[in-house]
Amino acid sequence: MTITLASVIASSRRIVFFGGAGVSTESGIPDFRSAAGLYATASGSRTPEYMLSDDCLWDEPETFWEFHRRHLIHPEARPNAAHRALAALEASGVLTAVVTQNIDGLHQSAGSRTVHELHGSVHRNHCLGCGRPMPLDEVLATTGVPRCPVCGAMVRADVVLYGESLDPAVADAAVRAIEDADTLIVGGTSLNVYPAAGFALRYPGERLVLINQSPTLFDRRAALLVREPIGRALAPWDPGPADAEPVTGN
Numbered sequence: 501m502t503i504t505l506a507s508v509i510a511s512s513r514r515i516v517f518f519g520g521a522g523v524s525t526e527s528g529i530p531d532f533r534s535a536a537g538l539y540a541t542a543s544g545s546r547t548p549e550y551m552l553s554d555d556c557l558w559d560e561p562e563t564f565w566e567f568h569r570r571h572l573i574h575p576e577a578r579p580n581a582a583h584r585a586l587a588a589l590e591a592s593g594v595l596t597a598v599v600t601q602n603i604d605g606l607h608q609s610a611g612s613r614t615v616h617e618l619h620g621s622v623h624r625n626h627c628l629g630c631g632r633p634m635p636l637d638e639v640l641a642t643t644g645v646p647r648c649p650v651c652g653a654m655v656r657a658d659v660v661l662y663g664e665s666l667d668p669a670v671a672d673a674a675v676r677a678i679e680d681a682d683t684l685i686v687g688g689t690s691l692n693v694y695p696a697a698g699f700a701l702r703y704p705g706e707r708l709v710l711i712n713q714s715p716t717l718f719d720r721r722a723a724l725l726v727r728e729p730i731g732r733a734l735a736p737w738d739p740g741p742a743d744a745e746p747v748t749g750n
């Protein structure tokens with residue numbers, strides 16, 4: 501009897517999807533590590549890890565924000581077939597959560613509601629002085645280092661930087677969802693980068709599906725390996741692009 505992605509999904513009730521950068525590359529968003537590598541090459545001694553670190557934020561905020569604006573904010577990006585398929589599976593009641601390492605908000609744009617953003621989101625920013633939230637639109641209306649319109653202090657993005665820990669509440673919620681899943685689908689990540697592997701290891705079941713074009717360290721644990729681009733693999737569940745803004749109500 502052949503196991504397929506369709507048969508696994510059809511027999512699941514509590515799917516959790518765990519995704520990495522590969523989920524967003526099909527929306528035109530490059531893996532930020534490769535972007536950081538390119539930038540670092542053009543910036544002398546700065547390493548990718550430094551460009552994305554809390555040290556850079558505090559010591560060279562102009563450099564931090566220039567990199568952040570150029571490589572991490574992609575307001576033109578739209579959800580792809582994978583984002584739309586996952587939102588549809590959640591709406592149909594068989595997918596309980598998306599756990600993502602991406603910071604672009606595209607799952608929510610596609611209509612996903614329960615999204616655990618391990619590394620935060622470029623859509624959320626806040627003032628380091630008074631804590632006032634600053635939506636992305638407001639940040640994009642500024643240049644250089646964004647400043648709080650109320651107190652004048654520097655604004656930072658609510659993304660997890662090198663040198664910082666994951667938000668414990670977000671990590672705990674992600675682990676609870678994974679531990680409660682009957683099926684874990686991992687896509688767009690090689691699981692080689694900490695902490696991704698640690699989250700996948702929390703899945704207690706036998707129905708691990710890996711959708712990745714290259715081998716991963718978890719291949720031997722998987723019940724099913726799908727060696728296709730994530731958008732193509734999930735295309736059968738894609739309801740198609742919506743012309744309007746995402747529907748947020750019923």
Ligand code: ZN
Binds near residue numbers: 628629631648652653
């Ligand atoms: Zn402020």
